[in-house]
Amino acid sequence: MDKIVSTREMLLKAQREGYAVPAFNIHNLETVQVVVDTAMEMKSPVILAGTPSTIDYAGGEYIKAIAEVAANKYNIPIAIHLDHFEEIDEIKKYIDNGFKSCMIDASKEKYEKNIEIVKEVVEYAHRYDTTVEAELGKLGGQEDDLVVDEKDAMYTNPDDAVDFVNKTGVDSLAVAIGTAHGLYKGEPKLDFERLKEIRSKVSVPLVLHGASNVPDELVKEAISLGICKVNVATDLKIPFSDAVKEFFKENPDANDPRKYMTPGKKAMKEIVKHKIEVCGSANRY
Ligand code: 13P
Numbered sequence: 001m002d003k004i005v006s007t008r009e010m011l012l013k014a015q016r017e018g019y020a021v022p023a024f025n026i027h028n029l030e031t032v033q034v035v036v037d038t039a040m041e042m043k044s045p046v047i048l049a050g051t052p053s054t055i056d057y058a059g060g061e062y063i064k065a066i067a068e069v070a071a072n073k074y075n076i077p078i079a080i081h082l083d084h085f086e087e088i089d090e091i092k093k094y095i096d097n098g099f100k101s102c103m104i105d106a107s108k109e110k111y112e113k114n115i116e117i118v119k120e121v122v123e124y125a126h127r128y129d130t131t132v133e134a135e136l137g138k139l140g141g142q143e144d145d146l147v148v149d150e151k152d153a154m155y156t157n158p159d160d161a162v163d164f165v166n167k168t169g170v171d172s173l174a175v176a177i178g179t180a181h182g183l184y185k186g187e188p189k190l191d192f193e194r195l196k197e198i199r200s201k202v203s204v205p206l207v208l209h210g211a212s213n214v215p216d217e218l219v220k221e222a223i224s225l226g227i228c229k230v231n232v233a234t235d236l237k238i239p240f241s242d243a244v245k246e247f248f249k250e251n252p253d254a255n256d257p258r259k260y261m262t263p264g265k266k267a268m269k270e271i272v273k274h275k276i277e278v279c280g281s282a283n284r285y
Helices: 008-017 029-041 052-058 060-073 088-096 111-127 148-154 158-168 192-201 216-224 234-250 257-279
Strands: 021-025 046-050 078-085 101-104 131-136 172-175 206-208 227-232
Touching: 008 021, 008 227, 021 029, 021 078, 021 234, 021 257, 029 046, 029 060, 029 257, 046 052, 046 060, 052 060, 052 078, 060 078, 078 088, 088 101, 088 111, 101 111, 111 131, 111 158, 131 158, 158 172, 158 192, 172 192, 192 206, 192 216, 216 227, 216 257, 227 234, 227 257, 234 257
Parallel strands: 021 046, 021 227, 046 078, 078 101, 101 131, 131 172, 172 206, 206 227
Antiparallel strands: none
């Protein structure tokens, strides 16, 4: 039985109960194993996120099959999510192949075009009970010296967010409130007033991208103000690869993937655990 679920129920439950579902970017068997094993131990719902380059690298069918094995094995909601997909036809292809959750990222487009693209994906996805996330505004903007006009142009405008959700019928909305993908130069400044206003006006679950390297208190505050999905990639990749590098430093002749991958998995597991705690998603199932 195919137990891969969409993100609908898990995000609505998180929204009702005031926590966030972590979405971890995965790349291969090992990273999926770490995420699902840890989520199961902690009884947390979890989203396995694959960007277009991950899906190209690992193969959509392989990644979906691995996620399916996990979903059938474990008694927690596990979703496999297409992250930051920009091509409508690609998304449709993977929906046809059984993916139940996707993000169409048309945030680079002008507002009206973004709506048009997202609407087309939503119409298609909903026929197959697949949920759709979209992004309004642009990530980045953590620089201290960002002037207000620039900030307004990049960050999600709360009134536009209402209009965008109504016109597209999207299931969840990624908001730009000051986070960026990757590492920050200084401490990021999140625009919590903006988040509050968006939350008060928009009813669908809100998503925080770029949660790596953001202090835990800020992520927790964002969750308390209505974020119900937290995306993490970089904070997992760094400890995984650092541990593998360290292993090779100590064992320069190593050549067995089972040996050199294991410290990477262990290091990644600690971070997955910690992020689940920060999200408050443990013991929810
Ligand atoms: P980070 O790499 O900053 O964690 O961003 C992840 C992300 O938002 C994936 O969509």
